[in-house]
Amino acid sequence: MPLLRFDLVAGRSPEELRALLDAAHDAVVEAFEVPGGDRYQVVHQHPRGELVVHDTDLGIERTDAVVLLQMTSRQRSREQKEAFYRLLTRNLEKECGIAPSDVVVSVVENSDADWSFGHGRAQFLTGEL
Template identity: 65%
Template sequence: MPLLRFDLIEGRSDAEIQALLDAAHRAMLAAFAVPERDRYQIVHEHKPSRMIVEDTGLGIPRTDKVVLLQVTTRPRGRAAKERFYRLLVEELERSCAIQPSDVMVSIVENTDEDWSFGHGRGQFLTGELPGGGKG
């Protein structure tokens, strides 16, 4: 159920993008303990002049392999988020040769009532998905 939106500089092959998505999914499974088929990923590619990702004054170097990831999810604890950040960069470095300095993540939280997976129903609210009604 986490929705992952990737912003990338254009130029990667389909195989490179698939490897990136698979790596991110592995990190998500391990950190957030979501079901295997709980996979919602969208890739947006941009011309280099249309994507500026600086470092907030931290001195973090960026390359044309930069990945900006926005995760929309139910509330997660601090430990789970920190585990996700760590596992994500490890997976991307190992599987895609993307340096940890090229990975920026923003997590946006919402609640069960903010999700409909189809058929015009809020499946967490109707009880079709477990864990509904927790807020």
């Protein structure tokens, strides 16, 4: 946890997807200090033209390499989120050649009661985590 959902324009190779997911996971581990084995990621690929990501009139140019990331997570501090954004864009540019202008992140927060990792239990509430 957190849960990362990526929306991408279809066409990346399995190796490119693995590099993207690894780069994002490294940013999560560093920014939020979660264990390395704490990894939940989902990729949704869309045909060109079915993913629209405008720039909110900020003058940001987007390409077909755009990454729209929705992260669902327990509450995180402003500093942690800002570190995550910086680390994510740095990693994606370095490891995948994705420009920081092509990375959009939305964070959805929830609480410990909103997570069950299996066996019908809320492990944050039971003390298992």
